[in-house]
Amino acid sequence: MRSRNTLALSLAAAATLAAAVPTAFPAAAATTADTANSRTPGAHCPQLSKKLTWYGDNRxxxxxxxxxxxxxxxxxxRHGHKRPVAAFDWDNTVVKNDITDATIAWSLHHDKILRPASWKSTSKWMTDEADKALTAACGTDVPVGAPLPTSTDTACADEIFEVREDGKTMSGxxxxxxxxxxxxxxxxxxxVPQLFAGxxxxxLKSYAAKAREQVLAAPVGATxxxxxxxxxxYARYYxxxxxxxxxxxxxxxEVYIVSAGSEPVTEVWSGGKGGVGVDREHTIAIRSVLDRKGRITTWNQGCGDVPVNKGEAIPYIDGKRCWINQEIYGVKGKSAWQKQDRSHRIALGGGDADTDVTFVGDATGAHLVLNRNKNEVMCRAYDDADGRWVVNPMFIEPLKQKPDLYPCSTSAYNEPDGSKGPVLRGDGSVVPDQADSVF
Structure with a gap:
């Protein structure tokens, strides 16, 4: 995995991939190249398909x-100059539905989860209650390191999936x-990657590939x-x-995928036959440390000033900014968590949830958001402080209009300590509550 089992990652060459000087959607001054192209329309302008439906004037x-x-x-x-960067979240941004859930479901249906020595050792934050619930549900008859019979053991499958899905045990x-x-x-x-330790x-890629084949073959709406x-x-590429x-x-x-899923799983979907043409060098997700035999461990690669860890710095909210800054622009240490100057920020960011709000907001050209009624990101999108936010309903099975206002002024912001607060603009002013208008 590109030496990802080592403790240090070096992508200094990627530091040259900086975004060009930004312009806003409201009329930009024409450049010499723009003027030349106006005489020969489309000569150097690859075009989005007009056969595909976008909301309003988003295209x-x-x-x-x-x-x-x-x-x-x-x-x-095309001749070695700095290229602008576009970065997309994956689940429910590039594809409909969650590929991590699909992979875990397939793995549980096919007895691919190995029994750990103790469930509590799989996560530094796992509670005694969860450890006991998983141990009781999955038993101790299976030897450590052997597959659990989750295809037939409903209680074990239930407990594992509930912990992954809601962070709770089946008892609540x-x-x-x-x-x-x-x-x-x-x-x-x-x-999730810790669950696949061993x-x-x-x-893991083979499990993801089989899950992918299954959900792509299932009809839209299947459960x-x-x-x-x-x-x-089911799942579908948009x-x-x-x-x-x-x-x-x-x-x-330069197009990157930045996901809070397991990197091998994301790579199966982003590249290769039937993917979107984004190779593994341009796919960023949770990177597991491997042991000497090449097996996944419960340790992850770090970001910024966070070294190898048990999950403290994954591509999640501000973590996505950190991984973009580190892996694409070569920003090191604590600075990787900070918003960079315009020449070291992406041109286009695409996402669908609060997990994406920071890196999508960092984009200097366009912030593309698929509406899944997630408070913080939709507050930013509807406030449209810089005039560059592009809001689109989900392309498949879009949500109905949110009946109440987004609580931007009081409780839409995800605070570092887990509490909720108001969403603030760059100047410190409070974003007012927003109505859901794109659905």
Whole structure:
């Protein structure tokens, strides 16, 4: 995995991938290249497909950003000049539904989870209640390191999935407790690659590939059972996002995926046959430390000033900014958690949830948000402080209009200590409550 089992990561070469000087959607001054292109329309401007439906004038906004920041206005991008960067979240941004859930479901249905020596050792935040619940449900008859019979043991499958999905036991007790920065990580997300400890990366990728085949073949709207849980049983690549990524790449952009899922799982979906053409070098997600035999451990690679850890610094909210700054722009140490100057920020950010709000907000050209009624990110999107936010309903099974206002002025912001607070603009002013208008 590109030497990801080592403790130090070096992507200094990627530091040259800086975003170009930004322009806003409201009329930008024409450059010489723009003027030349106006005489030969489309000569250097890869176009988004007009056969695919976008909400309102969103296609036009995105096309304007592509034209202004890509090869249309900057034909020398193809000759070693600094290229603008676009970064996308994965689950429910590029694809409909959650590929982590699909992979865990397939693994539970096929007895691929190995019994740990103790459940409590799988996460530094796991509670005694969760340890006891998992031990009681999954038993101790299976030898440590052997597969648990989750395909037939409904109680064990239920308990594992409940901890992953809601951070609780089936009885409702908290599965995780203690202190963590709620803008850097969430224990049940970090627990997913830890759950696959003992497997090799190729093994985990094979499970993800089989899950992918299953959910892509299932009809839209299909569900599946995991224990007694009913979850979506299908997934689809969004045609609009596939086309957007294709067009960005043709226009000279570097395109990255930045996900809070397990990196081997995300790589199966982002690249290869049927993917969106984003290779593993451009796919960033939770990176597990491997042991000497190449097996996944419960330790993760670190970011910024956080060294190898048990889940404290995953690509989650501010953590996505850290990983982008570190891996794409070569920013080291504590500074990787900070907002960078314009030349070291992405041009386009795409997401769907509060987990994406920081890196999407860092974008200098366009902030694309798929509306899933998530408070913090939708407050930012509807406030549209810089005029560059592009809000679109989900392309498949969009949500109905949120009946009440987003509580931007009081409780939409996710504080580091886990409490809720008001969403503030860059100047410190409070974002007023927002109505849901794009659905």
């Amino acid at each position: 036009a906004h995105l096309q304007q950003m592509i034209d202004e920041r890509g090869t249309c206005a900057n034909p020398h991008l 007790a908290a599965a995780f407790a203690g202190k963590w920065d709620h803008r850097h990580t969430v224990p049940q997300y970090a627990w 497997h090799t990366v190729p093994e 599946q059972k995991v224990g007694t849980h009913e979850i979506p049983g 045609d609009q996002q596939r086309d957007l990524i294709r067009t960005l790449k043709k226009a000279g952009f």
